Amino acid sequence: MKKFENKLWLGLFIMALLSPLGIILPEKFGAEDAWGEWGLDALEKLLGYVPEGLKKTADIWTAPIPDYNFGGDGALLPAKILSYIVSGIIGFILASVVMIIISKYLFKNEK
Amino acid sequence: MHIPDGYLSPQTYIPLYGVSMAFWGIALKKIKKEVSAKQIPYLAMAAAFSFLIQMFNIPIPGGTMGHAVGAGIIALLLGPWTAVIAVSVVLIIQAFVFGDGGITAIGANCINMAIIMPFVAFWTFNVIKGPSQSGPRFIAAAFLSGYIGLTAAALSAAFMFGIQPVIASGPDGRPLYAPYPLSIAIPAMAIEHLLLFSIVEGVVTVMLIRYFLKHESTIMYGMREVSCEKV
Numbered sequence A: 001m002k003k004f005e006n007k008l009w010l011g012l013f014i015m016a017l018l019s020p021l022g023i024i025l026p027e028k029f030g031a032e033d034a035w036g037e038w039g040l041d042a043l044e045k046l047l048g049y050v051p052e053g054l055k056k057t058a059d060i061w062t063a064p065i066p067d068y069n070f071g072g073d074g075a076l077l078p079a080k081i082l083s084y085i086v087s088g089i090i091g092f093i094l095a096s097v098v099m100i101i102i103s104k105y106l107f108k109n110e111k
Numbered sequence B: 001m002h003i004p005d006g007y008l009s010p011q012t013y014i015p016l017y018g019v020s021m022a023f024w025g026i027a028l029k030k031i032k033k034e035v036s037a038k039q040i041p042y043l044a045m046a047a048a049f050s051f052l053i054q055m056f057n058i059p060i061p062g063g064t065m066g067h068a069v070g071a072g073i074i075a076l077l078l079g080p081w082t083a084v085i086a087v088s089v090v091l092i093i094q095a096f097v098f099g100d101g102g103i104t105a106i107g108a109n110c111i112n113m114a115i116i117m118p119f120v121a122f123w124t125f126n127v128i129k130g131p132s133q134s135g136p137r138f139i140a141a142a143f144l145s146g147y148i149g150l151t152a153a154a155l156s157a158a159f160m161f162g163i164q165p166v167i168a169s170g171p172d173g174r175p176l177y178a179p180y181p182l183s184i185a186i187p188a189m190a191i192e193h194l195l196l197f198s199i200v201e202g203v204v205t206v207m208l209i210r211y212f213l214k215h216e217s218t219i220m221y222g223m224r225e226v227s228c229e230k231v
Helices: A001-016 A021-028 A040-047 A052-060 A079-106 B010-034 B038-053 B072-077 B080-098 B108-131 B135-162 B182-215 B221-225
Strands: none
Touching: A001 A079, A001 B010, A001 B038, A001 B108, A021 A079, A021 B182, A040 B072, A052 A079, A079 B010, A079 B038, B010 B108, B072 B135, B072 B182, B072 B221, B080 B108, B108 B135, B108 B221, B135 B182, B182 B221
């Protein structure tokens, strides 16, 4: 059981290392934003204007690592790839730790 | 399909927060009942997996991109209520840390990917699988659970986008939030998912369910489900 679990953790780590495929392939194939996830500039281009209410709330939150990228929009691809891997590992650890905290709380009376 | 900040009107995102919170409350109680402390590592892995699989953006050449979510396979392996919490945790981390999906839209995004998707996937799997435990029917059930689950989530997101122009427009008649009506949002989201992203979700679901059946079938919620009560 333990051995099987370790294998799965390793698999997840490998996924994090491979994750940059998720930015390299879209760049190769010229795919832009996901549908409905356009930034303000892209909307301006699509519509010729930016909806008023949207403009007001769009930047309500400043994420510490926007778009899984430490280097900002101008970063070169290798920097973006590195950022993406690090983001993947951060997300991997955060998601696991939060789930462990929640379940420790739920099962505090067990075992 | 992570709805960003600004795309939904407060009339939409506030009630959707309420619905998500109600589901979180029920889900935590259900997990306490259905899951055991031994499975804690799997709960952690489920959330980590969903986070990572979502990083693999799949391009439509010259067009948009999308990704699998993993909520379906989590529902099949650990139960839909576990998927609700695992995927919600991921969506909240994505919004706060990575700006992927809006803070105001967390309720909405959780309904689509962390509630609708795992339940639709779970029901689809059980209905199509019937009594089969392996073979083509079982595999088809696994594929369709991912395929239909992700498509349902996408349609729900498209619906949320599409009703915005009706809900709120400015004095000049222009929409205040997401600008495209249902007649554009639904086909756009439906087609890209039906033709590409949901297929990937289905394939991922099949690959993982086969892997777990072969190596560690005892953890599978769906397999225990056959003999006992419904959700």
